[in-house]
Amino acid sequence: MVQPRQPSPRSAWLLRTLALALMGLLIILAPGDAGAVPLRVRGASVIDLLASELASGVKLRGEVVDEMGASLGRVSVKLEALDRAGRPIRMDPPGPCAGATRSGG
Numbered sequence: 001m002v003q004p005r006q007p008s009p010r011s012a013w014l015l016r017t018l019a020l021a022l023m024g025l026l027i028i029l030a031p032g033d034a035g036a037v038p039l040r041v042r043g044a045s046v047i048d049l050l051a052s053e054l055a056s057g058v059k060l061r062g063e064v065v066d067e068m069g070a071s072l073g074r075v076s077v078k079l080e081a082l083d084r085a086g087r088p089i090r091m092d093p094p095g096p097c098a099g100a101t102r103s104g105g
Contacts, residue, residue, distance in 0.1 A: 043067055047077065057092070 049062035064075045081089040 045072060045075075060094075 044067040045064055046067075047062055047064050049060060052059045052061070060079070064072045064077065066072055079091070079094075081091055083089050
């Protein structure tokens with residue numbers, strides 16, 4: 001009965017290297033969108049806002065946070081004031097916060 005030969009360490013290494021090279025080549029040559037799955041991420045954000053009435057107008061101070069409470073930077077916020085009937089009220093342009101620099105775009 002013939003016993004199978006054990007491959008030498010060098011030939012085993014060469015076989016593994018060739019197999020890995022072939023796998024890498026197949027990955028590189030595969031179309032980029034093959035097996036692409038659309039991904040939809042959902043989350044929530046909340047505006048924590050405090051409005052204070054001053055003699056010179058209304059001061060708004062707040063923060064936009066995600067559902068875990070982490071602050072979201074560079075977020076645009078649109079403010080609209082409504083009268084008692086629910087109609088929009090014209091507002092003056094907002095002024096800068098004291099000691100703050102503008103962020104966002």
